[in-house]
Amino acid sequence: MEPTKQTLPIGGLLVDVYSHPTSTSSSTHPIHVLFFLHGRFGSAQDEYMVNAVKVIFAESYGLGGGERKKDLIVVTFDHRNHGTRLVSKQRNFAWSKEPAENNDHHAVDMYTIQTGTAQDVSFLIDHLPSSLYPSGERTIVEWGIGGVSLGGHSTWIALSREPRLTLGIPIIGCPDYTKLIYQRAQSSNIPISPPYFPTSFMTYVERHDPAQLAYRAKDASNPFFGKKVLVLSGKEDKLVPWVASAEFVEGLEVGEGGVKRVVVEEGAGHECTSEMRKEAGSFVREWLRL
Numbered sequence: 336m337e338p339t340k341q342t343l344p345i346g347g348l349l350v351d352v353y354s355h356p357t358s359t360s361s362s363t364h365p366i367h368v369l370f371f372l373h374g375r376f377g378s379a380q381d382e383y384m385v386n387a388v389k390v391i392f393a394e395s396y397g398l399g400g401g402e403r404k405k406d407l408i409v410v411t412f413d414h415r416n417h418g419t420r421l422v423s424k425q426r427n428f429a430w431s432k433e434p435a436e437n438n439d440h441h442a443v444d445m446y447t448i449q450t451g452t453a454q455d456v457s458f459l460i461d462h463l464p465s466s467l468y469p470s471g472e473r474t475i476v477e478w479g480i481g482g483v484s485l486g487g488h489s490t491w492i493a494l495s496r497e498p499r500l501t502l503g504i505p506i507i508g509c510p511d512y513t514k515l516i517y518q519r520a521q522s523s524n525i526p527i528s529p530p531y532f533p534t535s536f537m538t539y540v541e542r543h544d545p546a547q548l549a550y551r552a553k554d555a556s557n558p559f560f561g562k563k564v565l566v567l568s569g570k571e572d573k574l575v576p577w578v579a580s581a582e583f584v585e586g587l588e589v590g591e592g593g594v595k596r597v598v599v600e601e602g603a604g605h606e607c608t609s610e611m612r613k614e615a616g617s618f619v620r621e622w623l624r625l
Contacts, residue, residue, distance in 0.1 A: 338392045338409070345459065345466050349419055351379055351411045352467060353388050355396050358406040365476040367623055368408045368463070369502070370456055370493075372486030375445075376427055378418030379411035383483070387612050394616025395623055405623045408467075408475075410459065414485060415451040416444075430523040442516050443536050449485065449512075450543075453493035456480060460499050477501050479563075479622060481615060483607045484508065484575065495545040495558045502563040502622050504615050506607050507575055510587075511546035514579040551586045559587060563594040565618040567611045569603030594621075 338353040358364070369391070373384050388409050395407050413420045416427060428438040429445075438444060464475050479502030482490040487508015494503035495510075509515040517527055525531050541547055549556040566584050568577050577599055589595045598614055 336396075337389060343463075343466050345462055348412055348455065348459070350459065350463070350466075352463075353392070353409040353411070355392055355407065357396070358408075362406065362473070364404060364406045365474050366406050366408055367477045367479065367619075368410055368475055369619060370410050370459070370478075370480040370482075372452065372480070372482030372489050373411070373414065373417070374482075374484030374486055375414075376417070377485075378413050380418065383607055384411060387483070387607065387615070390609075390612040391616045391619050394613060395620045405476075406473075407619065407623055410463065412455070412459075414489070415448045415455070417448075429519065430525050439531060442520065442532055445485070445488075445516070446512060446536070446540065449489045449492050452489045453496055456489075456493045456500075457497050460497065477622075479503065479619070481565075482506065482508065484605065487575075488512070491545050494562065494564070495548055495550075496543075498558070500562070502618075504565045504567065504618060506567045506611055506615065507569060507572060507605055509575050509580045510550075510583045511579055512540055512544045513546065514582075515575065518576070518579060546583050550583065551588050553588055553590060557588055557590075559593070560590045561592040562589055563618070563622060564589060564596070565614065566595075566597045567607075567614055568599050569606060569608070570599050570601050571603060572605045574605040 336356045338355055340351055340353050343350045343352060373379055373381055391409060416422055425438055426444045428436050429441045431437040460478055478499050480490050480493050480500050481504030483506045487505040490503050490505040491508055491510040494500050520527055548558055550559055570577060584597055587595060600610060
């Protein structure tokens, strides 16, 4: 059974809400919500996004649905400056020798999209329940987030900033923006200095990026402590190479109450493979404890 979709306008943001056909407003089962974010140049309507949502539901519910004690909702929406929110296609480009595809502001643009979208997630955690269940028909008890590529970067940031998110599935994303963007700048012969890297911007990154936080700590100072994290990456990824994430992921501490699972897929490049989608679905199933 394929998930059903409804689209809600929430504070000017179009939000697609997917649910399983067996989940109805009359059910008293508590709900887990998973935000799922798309990649750069894409939108929430992209085929790979819809397919990933279908796989997550199929893995979580199994064939035929069956008796459930918890229900799942998957929420998708467009990143800032993407899809229905696009204001400048040029500002989504990276550095390039081709003038038509060059964006000198790439370092700032990519990060502001990620951090802005992370703020959108917190905004939706605040307001989605009242839009979805205005009469209190159902209760949302847990929140999670996953995403692909740009959505994977945003997942790391949201997970580090929003304490209500208890699960994260970054797919071909990177938690260390400095390592990733410096590597990209060097390969494009871009100097690590203003105006490409404004001083005020780098000061912000150095204070707030996930890799600058206490992610190795075994106490509440670590924003990831107690959370469930599934990291999915491609070993042959050239755009977001695993080496940019490895030190962070290996050192990441989630504690006894958390879960850390890492899959670096052999032969996979910068892509969300069928195996990654299945791994994500299985991880969500465990989260739901179905």
